[in-house]
Amino acid sequence: xxxxxxxxxxxxxxxxxxxxxxxxxxxxxxxxxxxxxxxxxxxxxxxxxxxxxxxxxxxxxxxxxxxxxxxxxxxxxxxxxxxxxxxxxxxxxxxxxxxxxxxxxxxxxxxxxxxxxxxxxxxxxxxxxxxxxxxxxxxxxxxxxxxxxxxxxxxxxxxxxxxxxxxxxxxxxxxxxxxxxxxxxxxxxxxxxxxxxxxxxxxxxxxxxxxxxxxxxxxxxxxxxxxxxxxxxxxxxxxxxxxxxxxxxxxxxxxxxxxxxxxxxxxxxxxxxxxxxxxxxxxxxxxxxxxxxxxxxxxxxxxxxxxxxxxxxxxxx
Amino acid sequence: xxxxxxxxxxxxxxxxxxxxxxxxxxxxxxxxxxxxxxxxxxxxxxxxxxxxxxxxxxxxxxxxxxxxxxxxxxxxxxxxxxxxxxxxxxxxxxxxxxxxxxxxxxxxxxxxxxxxxxxxxxxxxxxxxxxxxxxxxxxxxxxxxxxxxxxxxxxxxxxxxxxxxxxxxxxxxxxxxxxxxxxxxxxxxxxxxxxxxxxxxxxxxxxxxxxxxxxxxxxxxxxxxxxxxxxxxxxxxxxxxxxxxxxxxxxxxxxxxxxxxxxxxxxxxxxxxxxxxxxxxxxxxxxxxxxxxxxxxxxxxxxxxxxxxxxxxxxxxxxxxxxxxxxxxxxxxxxxxxxxxxxxxxxxxxxxxxxxxxxxxxxxxxxxxxxxxxxxxxxxxxxxxxxxxxxxxxxxxxxxxxxxxxxxxxxxxxxxxxxxxxxxxxxxxxxxxxxxxxxxxxxxxxxxxxxxxxxxxxxxxxxxxxxxxxxxxxxxxxxxx
Numbered sequence: 119x120x121x122x123x124x125x126x127x128x129x130x131x132x133x134x135x136x137x138x139x140x141x142x143x144x145x146x147x148x149x150x151x152x153x154x155x156x157x158x159x160x161x162x163x164x165x166x167x168x169x170x171x172x173x174x175x176x177x178x179x180x181x182x183x184x185x186x187x188x189x190x191x192x193x194x195x196x197x198x199x200x201x202x203x204x205x206x207x208x209x210x211x212x213x214x215x216x217x218x219x220x221x222x223x224x225x226x227x228x229x230x231x232x233x234x235x236x237x238x239x240x241x242x243x244x245x246x247x248x249x250x251x252x253x254x255x256x257x258x259x260x261x262x263x264x265x266x267x268x269x270x271x272x273x274x275x276x277x278x279x280x281x282x283x284x285x286x287x288x289x290x291x292x293x294x295x296x297x298x299x300x301x302x303x304x305x306x307x308x309x310x311x312x313x314x315x316x317x318x319x320x321x322x323x324x325x326x327x328x329x330x331x332x333x334x335x336x337x338x339x340x341x342x343x344x345x346x347x348x349x350x351x352x353x354x355x356x357x358x359x360x361x362x363x364x365x366x367x368x369x370x371x372x373x374x375x376x377x378x379x380x381x382x383x384x385x386x387x388x389x390x391x392x393x394x395x396x397x398x399x400x401x402x403x404x405x406x407x408x409x410x411x412x413x414x415x416x417x418x419x420x421x422x423x424x425x426x427x428x429x430x431x432x433x434x435x
Numbered sequence: 436x437x438x439x440x441x442x443x444x445x446x447x448x449x450x451x452x453x454x455x456x457x458x459x460x461x462x463x464x465x466x467x468x469x470x471x472x473x474x475x476x477x478x479x480x481x482x483x484x485x486x487x488x489x490x491x492x493x494x495x496x497x498x499x500x501x502x503x504x505x506x507x508x509x510x511x512x513x514x515x516x517x518x519x520x521x522x523x524x525x526x527x528x529x530x531x532x533x534x535x536x537x538x539x540x541x542x543x544x545x546x547x548x549x550x551x552x553x554x555x556x557x558x559x560x561x562x563x564x565x566x567x568x569x570x571x572x573x574x575x576x577x578x579x580x581x582x583x584x585x586x587x588x589x590x591x592x593x594x595x596x597x598x599x600x601x602x603x604x605x606x607x608x609x610x611x612x613x614x615x616x617x618x619x620x621x622x623x624x625x626x627x628x629x630x631x632x633x634x635x636x637x638x639x640x641x642x643x644x645x646x647x648x649x650x651x652x653x654x655x656x657x658x659x660x661x662x663x664x665x666x667x668x669x670x671x672x673x674x675x676x677x678x679x680x681x682x683x684x685x686x687x688x689x690x691x692x693x694x695x696x697x698x699x700x701x702x703x704x705x706x707x708x709x710x711x712x713x714x715x716x717x718x719x720x721x722x723x724x725x726x727x728x729x730x731x732x733x734x735x736x737x738x739x740x741x742x743x744x745x746x747x748x749x750x751x752x753x754x755x756x757x758x759x760x761x762x763x764x765x766x767x768x769x770x771x772x773x774x775x776x777x778x779x780x781x782x783x784x785x786x787x788x789x790x791x792x793x794x795x796x797x798x799x800x801x802x803x804x805x806x807x808x809x810x811x812x813x814x815x816x817x818x819x820x821x822x823x824x825x826x827x828x829x830x831x832x833x834x835x836x837x838x839x840x841x842x843x844x845x846x847x848x849x850x851x852x853x854x855x856x857x858x859x860x861x862x863x864x865x866x867x868x869x870x871x872x873x874x875x876x877x878x879x880x881x882x883x884x885x886x887x888x889x890x891x892x893x894x895x896x897x898x899x900x901x902x903x904x905x906x907x908x909x910x911x912x913x914x915x916x
Contacts (some may be wrong), residue, residue: 130819133496236875244637270816281877282811285870289816 119151122171124188126157131267138395158188166195173423174199178390181264184392185211189306200419202391206367210391213331214263215218216366217372218282220386223365225358227386229254235288251277254298260284264266302379305345308404309360310371310386311422314356315404319345343407358384370422373401440646482608492578505857507827509802510850511714524756532752540748541759543742544570548751552724552759561699570746571672572681574711574723578605581679581707581725584734585643586611591635592645595623597834599653602646613836623647625666632674642676649697651801653683654834654845658799661694668697671705681709686767688800689775714753715767720750758916775849780853781860788864790871802849807842812870814844826862
């Protein structure tokens with residue numbers, strides 16, 4: 119089959135995307151496909167029209183590739199693509215929208231308050247900081263609404279840290295959220311099709327807690343897969359992940375990040391519509407723990423993309 | 436040394452270069468599974484755990500996009516070197532010394548290269564014994580060899596804060612216990628240095644060396660004052676500590692009187708001197724050097740032998756031919772004119788486009804300027820915002836061993852044309868203004884009012900005093916120069 123791998127792009131996660139893409143490309147070749155590399159830029163649509171791929175494997179991370187933009191173009195061009203569709207991507211990329219959906223679906227997610235820069239500039243949102251702090255307590259987490267990675271995620275241990283944390287988060291997006299900090303174990307659940315993969319636990323070194331760099335580096339974060347959880351705990355976590363995936367309308371594959379709070383309740387933080395597929399990424403590790411080689415996993419993701427395409431083609435209108 | 440381009444931030448232009456014709460597409464090796472990687476992880480040397488990470492490198496790689504105005508690199512402008520001259524010298528080498536130029540050479544380097552090095556050092560008043568010189572593969576290798584020779588894991592090393600970003604991974608990979616001494620407009624703070632030496636001495640420790648870029652420091656752009664140079668050399672003597680003087684830019688002075696290198700003041704007993712042809716000729720030839728006392732040199736030569744046997748013979752021949760032409764000083768003078776104009780363009784643009792809460796160094800030479808923003812702005816985060824405006828700089832964190840929060844940035848003025856510099860600074864200024872205004876709104880401080888472009892134009896038209904006033908403020912700390 120003629121398969122295009124979309125990797126690179128212009129987001130801050132370009133390098134990680136290139137690493138994900140390179141791996142996918144090799145896997146597709148070894149599966150016997152004819153592979154075209156596409157680094158999305160001004161010529162993307164023209165190249166897709168020229169190359170006419172039968173399927174597009176989207177290995178893009180961050181805004182542009184993971185937020186529905188590229189997906190929309192592929193819809194128009196009628197090229198089947200991997201991973202969630204446009205609407206699910208839009209919902210996942212925007213942490214604020216995602217959290218509303220998750221809460222509506224009855225899945226626990228840490229309490230939050232979201233603002234855009236205009237609220238501060240024009241509506242005096244700064245005067246509400248006291249109420250926000252009272253509601254969420256310290257430490258609290260300040261996040262840009264739409265970064266895929268943990269870039270710009272800041273911890274505010276006290277009131278004095280809030281302004282600088284906000285300035286940092288606003289460097290990445292015009293909208294940010296304050297989120298209650300949940301103490302507990304950091305977990306990730308990959309979903310492939312409708313199946314939850316074994317749970318991965320990320321155990322960062324103490325000093326690297328919530329450090330963007332540390333997550334992509336061997337030796338600075340230890341990953342345990344399957345995570346050592348009791349059977350009921352594991353079930354509760356996988357169940358929360360699956361319900362989140364469904365609530366956001368995901369398809370193909372995605373990764374749900376959550377905290378297992380000290381009271382034993384899973385709290386969903388966010389969903390990565392296109393999780394990293396690099397050598398050190400969590401999703402392939404989880405697939406491997408489920409007995410799927412990287413090639414098997416890629417093969418399955420492509421099959422799901424084609425299935426979804428034929429289903430939607432069968433719909434009337 | 437400050438020239439080098441150890442990290443991808445400097446690879447912007449270079450990585451876009453066309454490969455020679457006929458290069459086949461690279462074939463990537465099949466990727467490893469997570470389990471394989473874990474297996475490798477068990478094999479990694481302990482020092483890889485302290486090597487700096489790749490996330491920042493990933494971010495900096497984006498600065499290589501062609502539409503980005505990059506003030507992040509540290510590249511000299513090699514487009515000003517006449518290609519005819521390059522062609523003529525290489526042709527002459529091929530005709531007259533082909534076999535020798537394609538052969539291995541001595542580990543220490545050729546005598547004729549040392550002769551050229553002698554000329555460069557003489558231009559700053561130094562006259563080293565040729566036997567004390569080793570020719571290295573760029574100045575970066577000189578830092579590596581000196582550290583390899585002197586530092587055991589855990590040994591204290593002292594450098595400036597901020598320090599040359601390319602020295603950080605070297606000190607880390609030899610597991611040095613690196614201490615950074617802050618600087619002001621007169622360079623490294625000697626009082627702070629002495630306090631640090633006292634503290635270390637109280638624990639029965641002595642640093643293996645003190646690393647400094649005394650002239651037009653990378654990244655801070657400041658120069659160690661004459662008085663501090665003398666004191667630093669005295670301290671080295673009285674405490675028997677080695678100074679590693681990294682001087683890639685000494686000859687690129689745009690104003691003011693030259694200051695004596697530490698090597699000259701000391702006579703070479705306690706000073707290891709590092710030099711390079713990168714900034715006065717070309718970084719692509721990878722030619723640098725190290726001057727050290729004979730016992731140290733002996734070990735450095737052994738280290739070099741283990742690393743790469745010898746420095747490129749071909750480029751040593753090139754340098755010799757180039758120096759034989761006798762025009763090298765004219766070329767340095769040309770560069771000086773070029774870079775002075777670019778530095779002036781940058782400083783003028785900073786005065787015009789940066790908020791008054793910002794400060795910047797006013798380098799008398801070199802390639803870099805260091806701008807400090809209000810403390811609440813982390814320049815690593817700011818870079819993400821700046822990249823959306825297609826402009827890049829080096830976040831200050833890169834210049835600290837502990838990658839601490841930094842509200843400063845390094846700006847390069849040698850690699851871009853004056854117009855690009857002005858536009859680049861305008862864009863950075865814009866994002867800084869936005870963050871300042873946001874912070875002031877959040878904290879309820881009086882919001883900063885950014886002068887509208889028309890105001891600025893008016894002021895300029897009148898030649899009004901308002902802007903120069905800010906200029907004086909910004910330069911307020913520089914009386915010591």
